[in-house]
Amino acid sequence: MVKRLLALALVVLTVAMAASSCPGGRSAQNQPYGPEVAKGGGAGAPKAMDAIALGTGAPEIGKPMPDVQFTSLDGKTHKLSEYKGKAVFVNFWGTWCPPCVKEIPDLVALYNGNKGKGFEMVGLAVSPDDLAAVKKFNEKNRLPYLLAMSSDALKNQFGFRAVPTTVAIDKAGVVRDVLIGARSKAEYQSVLDKYI
Numbered sequence: 001m002v003k004r005l006l007a008l009a010l011v012v013l014t015v016a017m018a019a020s021s022c023p024g025g026r027s028a029q030n031q032p033y034g035p036e037v038a039k040g041g042g043a044g045a046p047k048a049m050d051a052i053a054l055g056t057g058a059p060e061i062g063k064p065m066p067d068v069q070f071t072s073l074d075g076k077t078h079k080l081s082e083y084k085g086k087a088v089f090v091n092f093w094g095t096w097c098p099p100c101v102k103e104i105p106d107l108v109a110l111y112n113g114n115k116g117k118g119f120e121m122v123g124l125a126v127s128p129d130d131l132a133a134v135k136k137f138n139e140k141n142r143l144p145y146l147l148a149m150s151s152d153a154l155k156n157q158f159g160f161r162a163v164p165t166t167v168a169i170d171k172a173g174v175v176r177d178v179l180i181g182a183r184s185k186a187e188y189q190s191v192l193d194k195y196i
Helices: 002-020 035-039 098-117 131-141 152-157 185-192
Strands: 069-072 077-079 087-093 119-125 146-149 165-169 175-180
Touching (some): 087 185, 098 119, 098 185, 131 146, 165 185
Parallel strands (some): 119 146
Antiparallel strands (some): 069 077, 069 146, 087 165, 165 175
């Protein structure tokens, strides 16, 4: 009985978080990304419960982020330490996640407006996405920041709980914020302004 109530509470919380994190609709016209982004997701999006993946190794706010490594869509290996001296947002997302896809225009605008000011962004795609799906999505939408595939190890190192999740890391490599749920460009900018 307790397990059922806990599971029901988790489902209700997840649905509420997903519903409240979706920004308003966008027009596909005159946007630097494709129509799939403007519409807010593709076919076959999983239910809200499918977006949950509990992590165990959450970074502590105010502590240095471990020097994690990830592989970009072109097969190159990158380390978080490559971005030392820059503020970094690491965004966990999925092509199948409507709130993730809806916030991409704001992330693109944030990145384009701040990339020359000591800011970088990494988008880590999570399952059920595979490399082919993320490459196809990026071909249509031309995201300007680094995209890579996540793994269970990365999700644990970042304390991943749900998508979208964005981890804000300052220029010294210290975790400053963990933002669960979609945000507007203005909300992301207010966080970033503290660290660039």
